[in-house]
Amino acid sequence: MCWFRRCLSHGPSMLNVVITYQKLVSALRIDCGISLTIILSPGYFVALFACFWPALVKSIVLINSAGDIIPGYTYQLFNKVRERSTSGVAWLGARLLLSFLRLNLKSIVRNCYPTKSERADDWLMDEMLRASYDPGVLIVLESIFSFDLSLPLNYLLEGFEQKVLIIQGMKDPISNSQTKVAMLKEHCAGVMVREVNAGHCPHDEQPEVVNSLICEWLVTVESKVMAGSVF
Structure with missing residues (x-):
């Protein structure tokens, strides 16, 4: 938890959050002897983490994940990391929001x-x-105006064929779930997509359904690990 506090104290930048994930997962593997890492999150940061530290990841579970799908995307190097700064628009927008x-x-x-x-x-x-x-809270809301989601989800998940489960609430009012699912199936090779009759928070709205999907996925992942295939 101290890593999360330190991360937030420096502002919720993408770099801080991803590095925090890396430290926590590394600590779990070392201190607890975990050999199988399942990452569960509705966030875009988990896909970033998996892309940057693939050796720490055995499988990924994403729920209503953010991130665009851009066919034929070619990687471009990040610009030099800049200190977090707040524009007048972000300052005012956060307070109005x-x-x-x-x-x-x-x-x-x-x-x-x-x-x-x-x-x-x-x-x-x-x-x-x-x-x-x-x-x-205001710092988090200010960051909404400056978050960089330029790396598309299909690029971040490359190399994780047969290792990714995406659970999508099909009645999410915040995004076009039908389009998102179609793009995932077409442009994310080897990704399993499961549709749930729920909105933005399927894990809370339909916990029995989502828990069942995750449990089935865990059994599948563990069996493949034991068999030495894919993983």
Whole structure:
């Protein structure tokens, strides 16, 4: 946890988050003797981590992952890493966005749970509202205006054929799930895509379904490891 605090104290830059993942996973492998690493996240950072440190990754599970699919993408070197700076637009935008989210929290969150709106209960709303007053929230929102997602998801997952499970909520109001799934199937070779009747948070909206998919995937991965195939 101290690594996460240190990462956030320097601002939520992509580089800080990815390096934090690397340190945590390395520590788990060394301290706990873990030989099989499954990464589970709805975020784009996990795919970045897998691309940069493939030796630490045995399998990847992504849920409603961010990141574009760009056919025929050719890698271009990153520009020199710059210190995080906040523009006036980002400063103002973060504060307006925070006010909007607080005022419309209930309707926004319930729209993200289209098949089980009761899962977006008062406890969840209270926790999200409480978290909106945590120190560093504005820094996180400011970063929305400067996050660089230029490396497409299909590029980041190259070399992980038969090692990636993507779970996609097909009623996600934040993205076009039909298009995303079609692009994943066409341009991400060897990636298994499972569609779930859920919105933006399928792991919370349909936990039984998602847990079952992940458990099945774990069994498949472990059997391949034992057999010495693919992994």
